[in-house]
Amino acid sequence: FEIVKKVGRLQNLADELEKHPLLGTVAIGHTRWATHGIPSKTNSHPHLNNKQTIAVVHNGIIENYLLLKEELLKKNFVFKSETDTEVIPQLLEDLDDGDFLSTVFKMRDKVKGSYAFGILRQDTNELIGTRKESPLIVGVGDNEFYIASDVIAVLKYTRDVIYLENGDLIHFKDGKYTIYDEKNNVVKREFKHIDWSV
Numbered sequence: 001f002e003i004v005k006k007v008g009r010l011q012n013l014a015d016e017l018e019k020h021p022l023l024g025t026v027a028i029g030h031t032r033w034a035t036h037g038i039p040s041k042t043n044s045h046p047h048l049n050n051k052q053t054i055a056v057v058h059n060g061i062i063e064n065y066l067l068l069k070e071e072l073l074k075k076n077f078v079f080k081s082e083t084d085t086e087v088i089p090q091l092l093e094d095l096d097d098g099d100f101l102s103t104v105f106k107m108r109d110k111v112k113g114s115y116a117f118g119i120l121r122q123d124t125n126e127l128i129g130t131r132k133e134s135p136l137i138v139g140v141g142d143n144e145f146y147i148a149s150d151v152i153a154v155l156k157y158t159r160d161v162i163y164l165e166n167g168d169l170i171h172f173k174d175g176k177y178t179i180y181d182e183k184n185n186v187v188k189r190e191f192k193h194i195d196w197s198v
Helices: 010-019 065-074 087-095 100-110
Strands: 054-062 113-121 126-132 137-140 145-148 160-163 169-173 176-180 191-193
Touching: 054 087, 065 087, 087 100, 087 113, 100 126, 100 169
Parallel strands: none
Antiparallel strands: 054 113, 113 126, 126 169, 137 145, 137 160, 160 191, 169 176
16 A cells, blocks of 8 residues: 555645655545544554554444454554544455455444445455445546545546445446345435536
8 A cells, every 4th residue: 555644734644645655556545633633644544553554434323333443453453543433454364264355244233323434445346335324436437446435525627427226236347337235135226417516
């Protein structure tokens, strides 16, 4: 992973990325401060697991994060931040069964609260977005996909969006995507064309 974090205004991050652009075809980012912990690079997203192979961004609140954190600390996981979000990549590492999608399904079963996650796994180049009680939309462009918490974030790139339903998970792999409902069944969701501008 290549990671750039900046404290303060979003322009600070934009300036840094202009000086040191990131190269790649899959990325996640986050532009708000965490609910837990002071604004700092350590507490800002993305958060990684101990092996630094899974990165997570998150909107929402993990209600049982302290309980999950205590379980993981007993298994010698090391936490760097004060956030609830950092529990997620650590939990994914703990539950890892070699199949990224299966592992995320297991993680969803253990997490209580509200969330919209963007989860990236380094070794497989897969991206998963999943939501519960927090919004998550999918922008579908020309050979490119976006996930975001709001349509406005993707309008510059595409006007074709999918509104994921509560409990949905979208799995991007090999240039394609599959959507699953909260019971892990494959489902179809309709495209909506946005005809308004920012």
